[in-house]
Amino acid sequence: MPAPSPEFPSSGQAPGSDYFPSGDFLESPNMATEITGMVNADMAVADSLHTLDPDQVAHAAIKKRLGWGFWVASTWVAIVALSALFAPVLPIQNPNKLTSCTKCFPDSYHWFGTDSLGRDIFSRVIWGGRVSLTVGIIAILFGLVVGGLIGLVAGFFGGRPESVLMWGMDVLLAFPALVLTLALITFTQGRSVGFIPLGNSIWMISLAIGIVSIPPVARLVRASTLVFSHREFVLASRTLGAGNSRILRKEILPNVMLPVLSFAIIGVAVAITAEGALAFLGLSVAPPTATWGSMINEGRNSLETEAFISMIPATILFLTVLGLNLAGDRVREFLDVKEGGL
């Protein structure tokens, strides 16, 4: 009995459902696969006894969509991003203005209430989003560019460069992420490169989180580069006379970009959480600049009586991270379709 071909589960049949419903069969894009399916019909009956991974079943049974979850999540992230982007021109209160109304509960004037210094939490949440998103995006872009290059070179050339680069990644991974970012920020406090201040400036924070994100990107990119560099289209391109750099740019990079995309979305979420943790520990950008983490930290003292001071920014942070994770996860599943068909 031959093993069922790997394409079989993804060919439009959910094992456990009726075999060959006529409509599906006619619309099938791949006759050969279906015929293999017929030959293996008894195998399939055996298969149908198993409980299959529900994800797999869903992939096969319905056409792939991003799903409503993705759109809800992206809408939320878009709202946060847009309001952060336009914070200076939005008709909101000054985030750093002290008022006599301290620890006021939410009302029609202060939508989210005020903190212990009487500052409007609603506008601080919006301004805090600027820091979080800026750090998240810069950090991941840095990680993608550097980690991506390392991964491409290591995966494509192999040999000595690969072992040296991957050893470097192992060394970086030896430091727990939070400890490494803390150390980088602490030990560069007061230093600057040219006109860019290090320490707890937004640049150094992004850079520190970016450095931490290099190894996972490099590993991911290396793994998929390794797969693609042995594919037929690369061989074809080489036969046509393309050099290494052209193959890397035109053949491998576009293919590697896809899995990296979903990683990048989730990476932004991780970076935002990391910035939140730094701010919570009082090591992100200096006060009075609003950041979600520092707002949560400042509200800790009045947790017993005015929990909203901490919990509102905490909820916003959670929803944003959740939204990015959800979107990234859906994009990953959505893009998976290509590999399954090969």
Added chain:
Amino acid sequence: MRFVRKKLVQLIFVLLAVTFLSFLMLNLLPGDTAVVVCGISCDEAGLQQTRTDLGLDKPIPVRYVEWLKNTATGDMGISARNKQPVSEAIRERMPVTIELLIYSQFIALVVAIPFALIAAQRAGGIFDRSSTTIAFGLLSVPSFVIALVFILVFAVNLGWFPAVGYVKFTDNPAENIHDLFLPALTLAVAEMAVYLRLFRTDLISTLQEDYITMAKAKGISSRRVLIRHAVRPSSFSLVTVAGLNFGRLIGGTLIVEVIFALNGLGRYLYDGISGRDYIPVQGAVLVVAVGYVLINFAVDMFYAVIDPRIRHARAIA
């Protein structure tokens, strides 16, 4: 054995690099290193002492070797603030952190394994879908937010657990376990979500193996098939990830120790950072990183021991 030798060589190189980077950290400091390290309340004598301690007049490679020698013999310098030797402070604070790590892993596994078993038994069922969704949500909550919510609910409102502080294990073990429950649970939340997803996926794919069909065909009940036939082969990645997390969690304990005022290694690191006391920070980073590398190595070895396929495949590769 070739596998072990290869791994050992790698281990030594990584350890050298990690120690070198930890050593170099002080050189990142702006200005005169001795002045910064010595701290705010530093007189001329103290400054001179710091200079000789750090050996700042010598070239970096020489200083590195000397520093490595001192560190290996347990001399990691002294704190500028309270003049306590760093190695002594670290030894004092290590037990709480380690206890927290073990405790949280225990909670995470105790919750995740049964949930994964129930979920995998009816993959795609209502229990499976809801537990996977909740796990996904839990993964998105930062630990400092979870900690605050727990404090708010269980310490402030219900008063079941203390919000800060704890009794030492040696003084009263039961009280100690009780007091450390909230910090351990905080750390465990994200872990249990990871373990649940991982173990569930592995179980589901094991349940598709032919020998499971065989077992079912022989009329063994599905519960027995699940427990006796599917659990062991599905637990490889769970064991690995749980092992590796011991190291990774050290970063997480830092936040939890700060919030719950626990006198552990993470808190020591944090206090050093906020007090601009750099020698303790360097020592703590070094201990954490070396510990992490060693744990990873041990997990790798253990993995090879329990699964001979890995041992051979990797040795060939």
